[in-house]
Amino acid sequence: MIAVAVATLWAQPSAPGPEDRLALGVPSAIREWVARLTNDIRAHGLKGRVRTQCLLGTEVEVLQIEDRWAEVACPMQETSGWVPLDQLVNPAESDAAGDEHLVSATATAIRDEPGGDVAIPGVTLGTRLRVVGPGYRGWVPVALPGPQQPGWVPQRDLTAEPVGEDGPRDTGAIAGGLDAVKLAQQLLEVPYLHGGISAYGIDAPGLVWIVHRQLGLDTPRSGARLVETGEPLEFDDVLPGDLVFLEHGGDPHMPAIVAERVRADLPEVIFSSPVYGKVVIESLKDSELGKITACRRLPSRAPRP
Numbered sequence: 001m002i003a004v005a006v007a008t009l010w011a012q013p014s015a016p017g018p019e020d021r022l023a024l025g026v027p028s029a030i031r032e033w034v035a036r037l038t039n040d041i042r043a044h045g046l047k048g049r050v051r052t053q054c055l056l057g058t059e060v061e062v063l064q065i066e067d068r069w070a071e072v073a074c075p076m077q078e079t080s081g082w083v084p085l086d087q088l089v090n091p092a093e094s095d096a097a098g099d100e101h102l103v104s105a106t107a108t109a110i111r112d113e114p115g116g117d118v119a120i121p122g123v124t125l126g127t128r129l130r131v132v133g134p135g136y137r138g139w140v141p142v143a144l145p146g147p148q149q150p151g152w153v154p155q156r157d158l159t160a161e162p163v164g165e166d167g168p169r170d171t172g173a174i175a176g177g178l179d180a181v182k183l184a185q186q187l188l189e190v191p192y193l194h195g196g197i198s199a200y201g202i203d204a205p206g207l208v209w210i211v212h213r214q215l216g217l218d219t220p221r222s223g224a225r226l227v228e229t230g231e232p233l234e235f236d237d238v239l240p241g242d243l244v245f246l247e248h249g250g251d252p253h254m255p256a257i258v259a260e261r262v263r264a265d266l267p268e269v270i271f272s273s274p275v276y277g278k279v280v281i282e283s284l285k286d287s288e289l290g291k292i293t294a295c296r297r298l299p300s301r302a303p304r305p
Helices: 018-024 030-036 039-045 173-185 204-214 286-291
Strands: 006-010 050-055 061-066 069-074 079-084 099-103 107-111 118-124 128-131 139-142 151-154 158-160 243-248 251-263 266-273 278-283 292-297
Touching (some): 006 018, 173 204, 204 266, 286 292
Antiparallel strands (some): 061 069, 099 128, 099 158, 107 118, 128 139, 243 251, 243 292, 251 266
16 A cells, blocks of 8 residues: 555656655655656656656555565556555555545645644545544544554545445536536646646646546546546537546647636636646637547446446
8 A cells, every 4th residue: 555645656766866856755745846846847857757646545556576666556547657665555454444535625644643743744635544433623533554553634624435325426417517626626726747646746637537536436547548438528518527638738638627618619627737837727719629639528426336
């Protein structure tokens, strides 16, 4: 299991440079690492070096170990990469206990006791945590990966996993779409980061991935796979929460989340842009309509297992 707030999966152990050491430690200082990278490195310099990222508690399969590095497969994202061995921990039997919650704050920290010292900093939006006991004065105990004592998180920073006895909550296309827009707006101004999925840095498919994770839906991690997901739409039929795919920054399948229709033919969209270097919201221009390569509506609930 991933034992740090955000672990970066690298293409190979030699991929990180000296400027990337903050992302390799325990804890992983992702916010500080991203802040020190230039816009050009975040957008282009990590291509071919970074595959994706995994959040705290994500289960991965170790494929091989080489000189303090582990190659891991992440089934949830259908990808693999290399992480420092120190950023992994073997699961404990108690890791499956408790009620699953999602971090709903942009970022929080897990402490060793209510209001105590920070045990794991930088825990980000979309991280799944299991509440393992009763709360105390606004704090709740959560399981930590591996054989560790529970940590404590402010209760206000968590929300219950949106599932019930019949599976993920069926919100309907319109209500679910508005929820997706609200969640995407929470990440406006977050820096663009190739391969990123956290509130410290995120790419365009990563924004879609983390937003729908909050809604109880697992979406493909890549734009090429995402463009084949859900129901195809005509542009005139898109609603808030639907996806439009644009040619942008050299990517023919960059996903953007429809936010609102300002006019009948020109909606606002939210996307993480390598050109602007951050998550932005803007109205599509007439000149950009020809760059729309697809429109899709994702399901409002995941299929039952």
